[in-house]
Amino acid sequence: MKKIFLSTFILIASVCFSLAKAQNKISVTNLQCEMLNNPEGIDVLRPRLSWQIKSDVNDVKQTAYQILIASTLENLNANKADLWDSGKVNSDESVNVVYKGKKLKDRQNAFWKVIVFTNKGEAKSIENAHFSIGILTYADWKSTRWIGYEKLSKDDSISQFSKLSARYLRKEINLKKQVKNAKVYIMGMGLYELYINGNKIGDQVLAPVPTDYTKNVKYNVFDVTSQLKEGKNMLGTILGNGRFFAMRQDYKPYKIKSFGLPKMALQLFVEYTDGTSEVIRTDDTWKLTTEGPILANNEYDGEEYDARKEMKGWNTTNFDDKNWVNARYVQEPGGFYEAQMTPNMKIKGEVKPISIKATAKGTYILDMGQNMVGWLQLKIKGKSGDQVTMKFAESLQADGSLYIANLRDAKTTDIYTLKGEGEEIWEPRFIFHGFRFVEISGFPGKPTLDNFVGKVVYDDMKTTGTFESSNATMNQIFKNAWWGISGNYKGMPLDCPQRNERQPWLGDRTTGAYGESFLFNNQTLYAKWLDDIKYSQTQDGGLPDVAPAFWRYYGDNVTWPGTYITVADMLYQQFGDQEVIKKQYHSMKKWMVYMEENYLQNDLMDKDKYGDWCVPPESLELIRSKDPARLTDGQLLSSAFYYQLLGIMKKFAKISNAESDIAYYDDLAVRIKKAFNTKFFNAATNTYANNTVTANLLPLYFGIVPEDIKEKVFQNMVHEIEVNKNGHISTGVIGTQFLMRTLTNFGRGDLAFKLASNKTYPSWGFMVENGATTIWELWNGNTADPSMNSQNHVMLLGDLLIWYYENMAGIKSNPETPGFKQIIMKPDFNAGLTYVNASYESIYGLIKSDWKKNKSALEWKITIPANSSAVVYLPTNNASSVMVNNQKLTQLSTFFKIEKNNLVLNLPSGTYILNVK
Numbered sequence: 001m002k003k004i005f006l007s008t009f010i011l012i013a014s015v016c017f018s019l020a021k022a023q024n025k026i027s028v029t030n031l032q033c034e035m036l037n038n039p040e041g042i043d044v045l046r047p048r049l050s051w052q053i054k055s056d057v058n059d060v061k062q063t064a065y066q067i068l069i070a071s072t073l074e075n076l077n078a079n080k081a082d083l084w085d086s087g088k089v090n091s092d093e094s095v096n097v098v099y100k101g102k103k104l105k106d107r108q109n110a111f112w113k114v115i116v117f118t119n120k121g122e123a124k125s126i127e128n129a130h131f132s133i134g135i136l137t138y139a140d141w142k143s144t145r146w147i148g149y150e151k152l153s154k155d156d157s158i159s160q161f162s163k164l165s166a167r168y169l170r171k172e173i174n175l176k177k178q179v180k181n182a183k184v185y186i187m188g189m190g191l192y193e194l195y196i197n198g199n200k201i202g203d204q205v206l207a208p209v210p211t212d213y214t215k216n217v218k219y220n221v222f223d224v225t226s227q228l229k230e231g232k233n234m235l236g237t238i239l240g241n242g243r244f245f246a247m248r249q250d251y252k253p254y255k256i257k258s259f260g261l262p263k264m265a266l267q268l269f270v271e272y273t274d275g276t277s278e279v280i281r282t283d284d285t286w287k288l289t290t291e292g293p294i295l296a297n298n299e300y301d302g303e304e305y306d307a308r309k310e311m312k313g314w315n316t317t318n319f320d321d322k323n324w325v326n327a328r329y330v331q332e333p334g335g336f337y338e339a340q341m342t343p344n345m346k347i348k349g350e351v352k353p354i355s356i357k358a359t360a361k362g363t364y365i366l367d368m369g370q371n372m373v374g375w376l377q378l379k380i381k382g383k384s385g386d387q388v389t390m391k392f393a394e395s396l397q398a399d400g401s402l403y404i405a406n407l408r409d410a411k412t413t414d415i416y417t418l419k420g421e422g423e424e425i426w427e428p429r430f431i432f433h434g435f436r437f438v439e440i441s442g443f444p445g446k447p448t449l450d451n452f453v454g455k456v457v458y459d460d461m462k463t464t465g466t467f468e469s470s471n472a473t474m475n476q477i478f479k480n481a482w483w484g485i486s487g488n489y490k491g492m493p494l495d496c497p498q499r500n501e502r503q504p505w506l507g508d509r510t511t512g513a514y515g516e517s518f519l520f521n522n523q524t525l526y527a528k529w530l531d532d533i534k535y536s537q538t539q540d541g542g543l544p545d546v547a548p549a550f551w552r553y554y555g556d557n558v559t560w561p562g563t564y565i566t567v568a569d570m571l572y573q574q575f576g577d578q579e580v581i582k583k584q585y586h587s588m589k590k591w592m593v594y595m596e597e598n599y600l601q602n603d604l605m606d607k608d609k610y611g612d613w614c615v616p617p618e619s620l621e622l623i624r625s626k627d628p629a630r631l632t633d634g635q636l637l638s639s640a641f642y643y644q645l646l647g648i649m650k651k652f653a654k655i656s657n658a659e660s661d662i663a664y665y666d667d668l669a670v671r672i673k674k675a676f677n678t679k680f681f682n683a684a685t686n687t688y689a690n691n692t693v694t695a696n697l698l699p700l701y702f703g704i705v706p707e708d709i710k711e712k713v714f715q716n717m718v719h720e721i722e723v724n725k726n727g728h729i730s731t732g733v734i735g736t737q738f739l740m741r742t743l744t745n746f747g748r749g750d751l752a753f754k755l756a757s758n759k760t761y762p763s764w765g766f767m768v769e770n771g772a773t774t775i776w777e778l779w780n781g782n783t784a785d786p787s788m789n790s791q792n793h794v795m796l797l798g799d800l801l802i803w804y805y806e807n808m809a810g811i812k813s814n815p816e817t818p819g820f821k822q823i824i825m826k827p828d829f830n831a832g833l834t835y836v837n838a839s840y841e842s843i844y845g846l847i848k849s850d851w852k853k854n855k856s857a858l859e860w861k862i863t864i865p866a867n868s869s870a871v872v873y874l875p876t877n878n879a880s881s882v883m884v885n886n887q888k889l890t891q892l893s894t895f896f897k898i899e900k901n902n903l904v905l906n907l908p909s910g911t912y913i914l915n916v917k
């Protein structure tokens, strides 16, 4: 029996539901929800609509669709598409279909469904999707005032270690009629928790996502209809510091940005059943106190909580607030307002500690068994005034005490004072730590493992990729990468979560973002980050190395800021997102021109700051190598990178209808290529510059090396790795981005496999062998100077994860048909693995590649989602040795051809078992 299920979602907002073939039993499948997890208050007037088709038969292609969008659910149910009826559109497009209906208004509600026509029958939504528009008209916000309290209390301080108690706000409102529909639009800076009648609204934590608040401020939107009742209601918020009242407020202001004391603006829009509506806005009748139990909250230093100061019922109507003051009107943060289009963080998992040991000092060391990011929940009994101190660190010293030298001046300490009323359960609200070990002191009685639970906190996005292979080291590296990547997603991609840094460094993600996209649905996070980068651009076009520029690092280099362009390219390649390119194109071009005008000299780009950051150094205690033989010329790096970016910009110009720019990029590229080869190529040795792996790798990967000498340059690079470096890595953050794919593309997948599975220094496996459960900042992370030695940085992953998926599993989106409309499945079966079992949830649906081989046979199970297809490469030139779903290929009408000793099949959607003898 044929069955087709569809699931629809709007891009960037949060909708998820599924559809089923009309004549079939209705079946709901939950797909891609997390990517779209807040459908309320989106920030675009032309949302893009996407849906997924699910089917249990092969070869399903969409032939047409019809989208119906209505302003109420009732209308939609009655098929009254009063906002948009697309009519039947003959098209195979099922992702990123742009809304073309009636003009949408502020706060507009929209309900929608789609009817899909396929070559195997038609199907329609069985559940309707929903989204609503935010408040896009600034005038609507104008009368909503910012409120706060701009005074420090006696224990607060503005210093190297800023300390500030949380602000509690409350406001009683009286709703005179029955509520039909209500939404809250909240800007709570730096971080907020919102309550109505004592109940927390939403399960987000550490919201909203951080931005440069002088440039833009994100508001969150919640449907709170079910929280409100006719009559008296209580709104309550707690404001924490986040990045607003900076961790080092007004400390080194030339470097660190501060924004002031916490503040908020909120509107509650209520529609009554009689058709009338009203908007309740923040004003100075709100009551405020700074005397609540959260005495301090500082992302670097930790949270202090005194449970004796709890104010029972503060966020309900039954509370006496006579000691509270009226909130004050304060200046707005400065940035313009935008609905947040990327998910907030949530508690995404729990970790139970694996051991607890008493120390000679009378403290205890708790081991979580995993370097994680989030916090510790405490369950405790004791007397009023007992105080427990928890200090967090990533590892231990030889004597068993915490290793804190690598945290620099971050105090990473939470302090809880008991109220002494039976069992108390506490966890912090406005901070996070990167830690595996915790030192506990002052615990009343003897703590056991049951007193603690680790809460894992990161952006609420879905894990989209799985990977398992025959190599245990590679599998553990994959797990460590998952922990490292997820932990550092904090509404922006951080460099690290533990020391006094935690900055969104651009260069750490240049290629990493692409690899990460196989593991997480990071589309909206990176789209938001590109906005952060855009907003941080200087008037003349310069870009910083850190964005949002919480640290002002405007050094005008190429490799770090170039991430602006490579990440946009990732969003296009992996998610088929063209809008993001159109949106950013102008600013990207501005930067390219700015760099050219200021730093192109004799057709070479003369601007580099970090070199091939973090190559394995000559001595194991060093952070940075000083040995010229290990370092690659900065002019080579920046010129090669700029050359690569010109190629991407050429592609972007086409997408952005800016074809007239192409000649400019082409001309520059030709000149740079020529100057590059003249300056750096050594014809006597067929090597570049000082013959580091990176020096040869970049021109090879970017296509700068003339065709006839590519192979020779490649062989020299291989010699350097295999012989001079004894089969080990010698690249840093730059070279490692292209290493694995280049080796494989030139036929040395076996050497790439060796690097991926090495256990000796320097290698990712060496980190594993030394107890790492995440990825280190330095190849020599176990021995290097602690002043820059994080144990949870992801930049050294380079292109490793891309290689896992594209080259080992064989799951790659064809660049000609971005977003996995067509998949290229070409695993390197001879690299050294005997099996790979991987999956990736693409925007079309689940892709699977599960192969195992022995000396004489290969079995490969493949799943290709509906409305997508795959070009599949089998390692044989003998068609009669191939079986497809237990039938001889030669007896099927499936199209195939032989190409360079591979048999290449074109497969439509579905599941297949391929056997090659």
Ligand code: BGC
Binding pocket: 495, 496, 501, 505, 506, 507, 508, 610, 788, 793, 795
């Ligand atoms: C950060 C890195 C960053 C680098 C650039 C370090 O302190 O942690 O991840 O890219 O500085 O200089």
